[in-house]
């Protein structure tokens with residue numbers, strides 16, 4: 403079965419750390435909806451398996467859509483794909499958009515998983531991140547989501563923010579678990595080029611948090627989540643039993659999916675394709691039937707690298723027996739020999755499977771790069 407991702411590229415304003423594709427105005431909303439519905443129809447024959455198990459509204463800010471538009475999008479999906487086996491529809495939303503009426507409308511439409519961008523429960527830090535809501539708004543919003551009937555609530559938090567003390571971080575984690583959320587995605591604050599935060603940093607407006615403090619916050623995240631029964635299943639994702647994100651898990655398993663909207667990615671028939679990251683060009687090209695995405699056909703070595711990278715992000719880890727079956731024993735041996743050069747505090751190796759420890763997950767990019775790099779130096 404496959405997945406569908408829909409990118410809603412509108413935000414009320416730009417958060418200081420964000421490098422996702424979105425615009426801080428909604429003047430092109432109606433042409434966007436028109437193009438999006440066309441794209442949904444145009445790509446209906448791309449998937450090997452037309453049965454859709456998950457739909458994910460991401461962005462940008464999906465809660466910038468009015469309920470009528472969400473219905474139109476879902477109807478178009480139902481018209482063109484087999485949704486008999488649909489299990490999960492996730493909707494990303496920001497607290498300031500989620501009043502009781504909007505939340506009830508989402509439930510009526512059939513959204514069964516809501517992912518709320520809380521990021522922090524400290525008003526000063528929320529201002530630093532240029533979020534539009536307060537800590538109180540976020541708390542009320544989770545309570546209201548529960549009140550209207552959401553049984554699967556996920557929240558996003560950010561750690562490693564300058565000014566976030568370990569005490570405050572621990573209190574935040576305990577507070578959200580007390581609220582009973584089923585799922586938590588927690589990310590280290592990234593400072594990406596072209597963001598306001600990057601500019602502020604280069605101007606010397608603030609100092610980044612010390613790495614040791616960030617690492618302590620990551621360890622506390624893993625430990626406190628575990629104690630509260632919200633178990634880690636991926637570097638940044640934690641869930642109560644039965645509440646792992648089905649949609650995101652399918653990315654790590656390399657299940658086929660189609661992504662619709664500007665900047666959305668797709669994976670099908672051993673190809674990855676990337677939609678143009680511009681609303682105007684996207685709308686113009688979709689409507690006039692011109693090409694609006696680039697496609698990359700994956701080579702065997704691309705596939706191997708993806709499997710290493712995606713598997714090591716998860717707690718299941720990288721199974722070398724499957725690598726041997728798919729790519730031959732020399733590849734599995736090469737991974738094993740580069741592993742012998744990595745500090746053993748970063749991973750466990752048993753049953754022919756490599757699993758990163760918490761310490762390893764914190765520096766996973768570096769470890770993955772070293773394992774993948776082994777193939778480049780051997781060829």
Ligand code: SF4
Pocket residue numbers: 412413414415416417420421422424461462463496519
């Ligand atoms: S973080 Fe979310 S709400 Fe903020 S600008 Fe980025 S996409 Fe928009």
